[in-house]
Amino acid sequence: MEAIGQLVVILGTIGVVMVTVLLHVAYLTYLERKVLGWMQDRMGPMEVGYHGLLQPLADGLKLFMKEDIIPSGANKIIFSLAPILSLIPALIGFAVVPWGDGQLTIPLPWIGDVTFRPFVTDLNIGILYVLALSSVGAYGVLLGGWASNSKYSLLGGLRSAAQVISYELALGMSLVGVLLMAGSLSLVKIAQAQAGGFWHWYAFALPFPQIVALVLYGIAAVAETNRLPFDLPEAESELVAGFFTEYSGMRFAFFFLAEYANMILVSCIATIVFLGGWHAPFPFLDFVPGIIWFLLKVYVFLFGFFWIRATLPRLRYDQLMTFGWKVMIPLVLANIVITSIAQYFWMN
Amino acid sequence: MPGEYVPQQYLPILIFAVIAAVFGLGQLLIGSLLRPRHAYRDKLLPYESGVQPFSDARIPFPMRYYVIAMLFVIFDIEAVFLYPWAVVFHSIGLYALVEMVLFIAILLVGYVYAWNKGALEWE
Numbered sequence: 001m002e003a004i005g006q007l008v009v010i011l012g013t014i015g016v017v018m019v020t021v022l023l024h025v026a027y028l029t030y031l032e033r034k035v036l037g038w039m040q041d042r043m044g045p046m047e048v049g050y051h052g053l054l055q056p057l058a059d060g061l062k063l064f065m066k067e068d069i070i071p072s073g074a075n076k077i078i079f080s081l082a083p084i085l086s087l088i089p090a091l092i093g094f095a096v097v098p099w100g101d102g103q104l105t106i107p108l109p110w111i112g113d114v115t116f117r118p119f120v121t122d123l124n125i126g127i128l129y130v131l132a133l134s135s136v137g138a139y140g141v142l143l144g145g146w147a148s149n150s151k152y153s154l155l156g157g158l159r160s161a162a163q164v165i166s167y168e169l170a171l172g173m174s175l176v177g178v179l180l181m182a183g184s185l186s187l188v189k190i191a192q193a194q195a196g197g198f199w200h201w202y203a204f205a206l207p208f209p210q211i212v213a214l215v216l217y218g219i220a221a222v223a224e225t226n227r228l229p230f231d232l233p234e235a236e237s238e239l240v241a242g243f244f245t246e247y248s249g250m251r252f253a254f255f256f257l258a259e260y261a262n263m264i265l266v267s268c269i270a271t272i273v274f275l276g277g278w279h280a281p282f283p284f285l286d287f288v289p290g291i292i293w294f295l296l297k298v299y300v301f302l303f304g305f306f307w308i309r310a311t312l313p314r315l316r317y318d319q320l321m322t323f324g325w326k327v328m329i330p331l332v333l334a335n336i337v338i339t340s341i342a343q344y345f346w347m348n
Numbered sequence: 349m350p351g352e353y354v355p356q357q358y359l360p361i362l363i364f365a366v367i368a369a370v371f372g373l374g375q376l377l378i379g380s381l382l383r384p385r386h387a388y389r390d391k392l393l394p395y396e397s398g399v400q401p402f403s404d405a406r407i408p409f410p411m412r413y414y415v416i417a418m419l420f421v422i423f424d425i426e427a428v429f430l431y432p433w434a435v436v437f438h439s440i441g442l443y444a445l446v447e448m449v450l451f452i453a454i455l456l457v458g459y460v461y462a463w464n465k466g467a468l469e470w471e
Binding site for chain 2: 010011013014017018064065066067068069070071072073074080083084087088091092095120121122123124127128129146148149150151152153154155158161162165166168169172173176179180183184185240245246249250251254317318321322325326329333336337340341343344347348
């Protein structure tokens with residue numbers, strides 16, 4: 001009986017997470033077009049539904065009904081599996097993201113009381129798990145680009161892989177400062193340690209505020225998700241669409257889905273690690289449910305993605321790689337050394 | 349007890365991965381019943397700006413990518429060492445601090461060497 005109860009809890013939370021993420025991905029595409037439209041003094045999508053609200057459904061249905069083209073000379077098995085290899089890590093990364101505190105006990109007939117908690121699972125190596133998955137996601141891109149038998153795809157895949165691994169170093173090491181202060185890799189524990197007002201959030205907390213690390217993380221996250229101004233792997237003006245040039249229909253949609261799910265995931269991680277997760281900025285605002293604060297902070301990051309895209313022109317590839325290796329890595333290393341020294345004196 | 353440890357926290361991840369795979373493959377399967385299939389030779393040609401593709405698409409690519417991959421391995425291993433160090437820093441104190449500053453210093457020597465050799469330049 002207990003095992004069935006646990007299974008119900010696991011399946012229930014996975015269901016909630018999947019539906020939430022997929023809905024967010026769908027409406028993120030809509031929101032991006034709207035925000036970009038407004039920033040360029042346009043209206044964005046207006047035709048399908050009230051102010052274009054049904055646009056994501058129309059897009060999804062269209063992609064679903066499109067022909068699935070596998071180019072001649074492509075490696076069929078790898079070509080068809082690469083999008084799924086990209087999609088799975090992007091989705092299951094959300095397994096360790098906590099969106100609130102407390103628990104909810106519901107009595108179920110036949111099974112008994114089951115206790116739901118606001119995360120799928122609490123790994124003691126949560127951050128390492130998320131970083132590992134983001135590395136696995138690069139395989140989908142690289143294999144998809146290689147298997148397409150197209151020059152644009154191959155170049156796009158290579159560029160993407162080189163860019164992702166370069167910026168992943170900065171992304172991973174920018175989190176070490178917070179780990180030093182928190183003493184844990186579990187996202188739940190890190191978020192819980194930041195209760196009691198924004199001055200306890202690691203971006204602003206003593207002994208050494210991680211605000212620089214937050215900025216570095218933000219830059220690395222934009223590069224990691226292949227977004228403008230770092231979207232060289234899919235630069236329209238030179239590589240057509242990069243690694244997914246040859247993809248069509250649902251397989252194309254999976255790459256798209258993975259990119260947007262990754263955007264949400266890196267925003268969630270930034271929220272939990274640097275900005276206190278579900279905690280309110282002031283203790284007197286604690287009556288507002290944690291999930292609202294969590295989503296608000298995530299939306300701020302996502303809006304930042306759109307804003308940067310609308311504002312900055314694309315970099316050149318050599319600038320991108322040089323920036324990653326010669327600016328980001330020394331800065332994150334310096335941040336680690338300074339934080340560890342500050343933390344040492346703080347402890348004594 | 350060796351052999352008796354069941355990593356229970358990882359079970360939900362396995363289930364999640366299976367559900368995500370079923371979600372992806374299922375959509376492709378259902379879609380394959382509905383979508384059109386009108387393939388002909390010209391449609392299946394790889395895209396090359398509207399002209400017939402010439403030469404093999406698996407072109408040789410620059411050595412730079414290998415250099416970047418090797419540097420990545422070195423720095424990534426360093427990052428992997430940094431995580432456990434950061435987690436236990438509270439309980440070890442000064443020893444951990446000195447050790448890691450030395451570790452990063454040794455790595456910096458290699459980093460400066462790679463920089464001087466031009467491994468970080470991209471043409």
